[in-house]
Amino acid sequence: MTLIITAFERSPDGGKGLARDTRVRWALEEVGQPYEVRPVSFRAMKEPAHLGLHPFGQIPTYEEGDLVLFETGAIVFHIAERHSGLLPHDANARARAITWMFAALSSVEPAILELATAKLLEGDKPWSKERLPLVEDRVRNRLNQLSARLGDADWLEGAFSAGDLMMVSVLLRLRASGILDEFPNLAAYVARGEARPAYKRAFAAQLATNTGKPPAG
Ligand SMILES: N[C@@H](CCC(=O)N[C@@H](CS)C(=O)NCC(=O)O)C(=O)O
Secondary structure: OOEEEEEEOOOOOOOOOOOOHHHHHHHHHHHOOOOEEEEEOHHHHOOHHHHOOOOOOOOOEEEEOOEEEEOHHHHHHHHHHHOOOOOOOOHHHHHHHHHHHHHHHHHHHHHHHHHHHHHHOOOOOOOHHHHHHHHHHHHHHHHHHHHHHHOOOOOOOOOOOHHHHHHHHHHHOOHHHOOHHHOHHHHHHHHHHHOOHHHHHHHHHHHHHHHOOOOOO
């Protein structure tokens, strides 16, 4: 059965891999599932056809026959449940890996998104300069806690899992701020994620969608 995901026709990041289709592509690459991409424009995302797939008019979506999913957490979890390679078989280890998926999306990503909003959408407000350090410190606080938990381990719970895939994807969005580099073990953790062949294939594929050129090699 052909799996179809949606992605930006042209991502605002120009192909840096920060759009959320990259995490879905990465999960599919990790489990060896081929997929097709339907690029959508910003306009098409808000039209009825796409709203039928995604109630909030966003990307990515995931179609597998009659099944249509949105929300990257749900999509990656579904992929990880259906295929081996992203979640441990032991029930408790599996529950812990799933916990890290939720932690990435609900305890770490919000602070990082707040920082992006403060910089990109509120940077011209008179109160922005005063607020920015507070927002940055909230990110640092979370990273400090995450860094303490990761310690010198390679991954959050033993072997690489969907929890790491989600956490690395979320942390990647911080790179341009320089804050990630304040936490060497987290910077190395993200680099380990990016070094995975599956991530490299996912990154190259999203870049190709954004540039209109086929992946190199
Ligand atoms: N919580 C959602 C967020 C989806 C999301 O914010 N998608 C962005 C692209 S990375 C988007 O479609 N932005 C365009 C818009 O909201 O109009 C998820 O994880 O899938």
